[in-house]
Amino acid sequence: MLLTIRNDFHGTEAKVRAPGGVAYLSRQIERRVRRQLCGIAGCKCGGILGERGPQEVTIGFWSATGAMQPFVKVEALSLSITGRAR
Numbered sequence: 001m002l003l004t005i006r007n008d009f010h011g012t013e014a015k016v017r018a019p020g021g022v023a024y025l026s027r028q029i030e031r032r033v034r035r036q037l038c039g040i041a042g043c044k045c046g047g048i049l050g051e052r053g054p055q056e057v058t059i060g061f062w063s064a065t066g067a068m069q070p071f072v073k074v075e076a077l078s079l080s081i082t083g084r085a086r
């Protein structure tokens with residue numbers, strides 16, 4: 001399924017593919033989403049991924065390798081993060 005992340009300041013949105021309702025974002029996808037939502041250097045409008053305003057998704061951080069990476073999930077999906085943070 002595709003999850004939509006919105007920024008109501010710029011009126012933009014970005015979609016991420018989320019098999020099973022959750023997307024663990026690579027650095028590359030993270031950059032793409034940020035660029036789509038805001039992309040203005042120095043702009044402080046958004047959150048973790050440049051999102052702003054009401055969302056239909058939950059955005060947070062997970063860690064598999066010690067590096068914190070954003071995830072996006074369906075609001076209602078309960079999720080236990082079992083990363084190996086060091």
Ligand SMILES: [Zn+2]
Binds near residue numbers: 039043045
């Ligand atoms: Zn912005």
